[in-house]
Amino acid sequence: MFDIITRRDGNVKNDVLSGITVALALVPEAVAFAFVAGVEPMIGLYAAFMMGLITSAIGGRPGMISGATGAMAVVMVALVAEHGVQYLFAAVVLAGVLQILAGVFRLGKFIRLVPYPVMLGFVNGLAIVIFLAQLGQFQVLSPAGTVEWMQGSMLAWMVGLVALTMAIIYFLPKLTTAIPASLVAIVTVTLLVHGLDLEARTVIDFVRDLLPAEQRESATLAGELPSFAIPMVPLTWETFMIILPTSIILCLVGLIESLLTLSLIDDMTDTRGRGNKECVGQGVANTVNGFFGGMGGCAMIGQSMININSGGRGRLSGITAALVLLGFILFAAPLIEMIPLAALVGVMFVVVIGTFEWASFRIIRGVNKEDAFVLFLVTAVTVIADLAIAVVVGVIVSALVFAWKHARHIVVHSHIDNDGWKVYELDGPLFFGSVSHFRDLFDIEGDPEHVVIDFNKSRIWDSSGIDALDSLADKYEAKGKKLHIRHISSECRGLLNNADKFVEINVHEDPRYRIMSDELG
Template identity: 85%
Template sequence: MFNLINGTQGNVKNDVLSGITVALALVPEAVAFAFVAGVEPMVGLYAAFMMGLITSAIGGRPGMISGATGAMAVVMVALVAQHGVQYLFAAVVLAGILQIMAGVFKLGKFIRLVPYPVMLGFVNGLAIVIFLAQLGQFKVVNAMGDMTWMTGSVLYWMLGLVLLTMAIIYLLPKLTTAVPASLVAIVTVTLLVHGLDLEARTVIDFVKDMVPEAQRDTVTLAGELPSFSIPMVPFTMETFYIILPTAVILCLVGLIESLLTLSLIDDMTDTRGRGNKECVGQGVANTVNGFFGGMGGCAMIGQSMININSGGRGRLSGITAALVLLGFILFAAPLIEMIPLAALVGVMFVVVIGTFEWASFRIVRGVNKEDAFVLFLVTGITVVADLAIAVVVGVIVSALVFAWKHATHIVARTHIDKDGWKVYDLDGPLFFGSVSHFKDIFDIQNDPDDVVIDFKESRIWDSSGIDALDGLADKYKEQGKKLHIRHISSECQTLLTKAGEYVEINVNEDPRYRIVSDELG
């Protein structure tokens, strides 16, 4: 329905205009996530500015937007509630250092191991999370101070303006792509609301609903430049033990969400980001956040999609978004405060529609049940629990499904050669999952005195396979029979103990491949 890709080549004009659009959408998100974490709004806005600026400048994925996120805000709640915001700043610094180390040790490459059904589940789950988050904008504070759903004309104007925003974003690219449709939609709806004095909630209304009634008259998004400050916590091992669990989770959640978003943008733009460099960029940004009073963050899939949709491809788009956001904080808070929430909600709804993999419904009908199960499992866990948990569970389940399916794939064709030897031509992987089937292949009692096991079409994947081959050699030896092992790699020969003496070496034909083993490390 909505095409999220408007052109593939970035340029200065597109990057700047796209950055302005993203900056407008960052404000309510940063404020909302700050309240989720239990910190002041400015802590979230500072985080959005610093994360966006630093990761855009030195990260590994031009065009990707980082800022304060809900996934990380949820992790921070307990630490802030129990120990205060200064401990949060210390935890964010430590999380940043851990992320830098992950990049230095090149751990970012492992995100490429995430299976395709897990990626689909991640994308669909986040699309649903973004959609559900926007529903909160349809609530207002009642006379009792509780949040209730809009009714009457307020609700009708909200729905109408959301639909108008979406219509502009959908229709304008058919006429011109000179300016981002999202930016035009936000400006048009803002002028319409204030020009006609329509009954519509604005960004400042949303912020006021988040604070106690006594403070609402003084609430503003105006601020000053963030200043350097070492977190005011005792530099003791006790403090380290307090912040370490939160820091580790922040590190993992931030990297998983950032690297998966990086992979998604790679696929959408037909380009290739650098995962390890992005780890370092995220780490530096979070470390700076901790020293300058920000709540930290990671890549934001919603704002990244807005940027891509608006034509932002280069680093300048993210840098512009961060600097424009800072400009709003320092000089133009009243302008950002007057933007109707309906315009921002409409933009995010378009992002939801474009982000959700609608093709996954067709894919589910065509793929096997296991992949469909993994897809829905990851989607569900992402919505009800946490992104990091969802991805870890999805990878584990996918690995178990893979192992189970391949456990029965090892077979053997047998024949008697001209010398009267029985030859087992193996086909399939030998690893922990297929060891049981491997052992059942051989008829040790009835085999002739000479038996050949040919690995030309097979591979030994792990130490369980090595151990199974050693055990088989023992059993043939006990029967007084001679075992011949052909076409096995030199690395496997090194690890074989009991069966090693039966290996027939053929330099020209023996395979050369690596197996994962500490002994060969």
């Protein structure tokens, strides 16, 4: 329905215009996530500016937008509540250092281990989370101080303006692609609301509803440049132990969300980002955040999709978004404050429609039930808990499913060679899941004095496989027979400590295995 992803080549005009569009969409989410974390709105806006600027300049995925995110904000709540915002700044600095180390040690490559069903679940789950987050804009603060759903004409205008925004985004590209449809939609709806004095909530109304009653009248998004300050915490081991757990979780959540978003944009734009460089970019951005009063963050899939859909492909798009956001904070806060929430909700609804992998419903009918289960599981956990937990759960379940399905994939072909030795040619992996079947493949009683296991088409993957091999060697020795092993890889030889006296190795014919290349990281 919506052409959320276009494949136009990036250029300066597209990057600048899409950056402006993204900046408008960053404001309410940065403010909302600041309140989730229990900090002031300006801390969220500073985070959106610094994360967006630094990751766009030195990160590994041009066109991807970073800022303050809900996944990171949720992790911060307990630390802020118990120890204060200065400990949060210190935790963000440490999280940034850990992310830099992850990039230096080239750990970004491991995102390739995330299975496709987990990726689908991640995308669908985030689309649902974005959708549910927008429903909060249909609530208002009653005179009694309670939150309630919109009713009457206010609700009607909200729904109508959201629909108008979505219609502009859908139909305008059919007429022209000179200007991002999302930007046109936001400007059009803003002019319409204020020109006709319609009953519609604006960004500043949203901010006021989140503040205590005594602060609502003076609420503003105007601010000044962030300034450097070392977090005011004791430089002690106790402080380190207080912030370390939060920093580790922030590091992992930020990298997982950023690298999965990077992979998603890679697929959608037929380009390739650099995961390890993005780890360093995210780390530097978070470190700077901690020293300049920001709450840190990571990649934002919603704003990234807005950027891609608006034609933003280069680093300039993210840099523009960050600088325009800073310009709004310093010079044009009233312009941001007057934007109707309906316009931003409409833009995000289009993002939801474009982000959700509707083809997954068709895919489910064509894949096995295990992959379908993983897809639904990751989607559900993403919505109920958070992204990091969902991805970890999905990877673990996928690995267990893989192990179960391959547990009986080890087979053997046997023959008697010219010397009268019986040769068992293994085919398949020897690991914890297959050792039970492995033991049943041999005829210890009926085998001759010398028995050979040929690993030319097999490999020992773990200590369970070594133990099974050692146990088999003991059984042959108890019968007065010798077990020989050939074509074992050099990586496996070091594991054969207990069975070394039974091992016969043909070095020249041994296969060579290599660890996955770091070149593409």
